Amino acid sequence: MSRPERPLVVKTTAGADRLEACNQAFTVAATAVAAGADVSLWLTGEASWLALPGRAEQLALEHAAPLGDLLAAVLAGGRVTVCTQCAARREIGPDDVLPGIRIAGAAVFVEEVLSPTAQALVY
Secondary structure, three states: OOOOOEEEEEEEEEHHHHHHHHHHHHHHHHHHHHHHEEEEEEEEEHHHHHOOOOOOOOEEEEEOHHHHHHHHHHHOOOEEEEEEHHHHOOOOOOOOOOEEEEEEEEHHHHHHHHOOOOEEEOO
C-alpha cells in the first residue's frame, strides 16, 4: 500500500476524564499509521498523562482496543508529542515520558497543521 500524501495531525485533550473521545483519537491515529499515513498524535490537557509509562494501560474502554496497544502502534510508525505547557502544568519532563515521545510547543503544532496538505482532527 502506498503512503497517503496527506499528513494527519490528531490532537486530543481527552484522557481518563473523557475516555471515549480519548480512545477515538488514539484509534484514528493508529488506524492511519496502519494505512501508511504520516501521523502526528498530540497529547494535550488530561491526555498528557498518557505519555507516562503505564498510564495508557491503566485505562480500559469496553468494545475498544486497549489504549496501550494503540499508543504503541502510533509510536512504531508515527510521532507522539506532549504539549509543552500541558507537561509543565503537570510537572512532566522529557525524562518522564515514554521513549519516542517528545515535548514540544505551539510553534511545532502550528507548523504541522499549516502544512498545505495536512488534515488536522481535534478530540
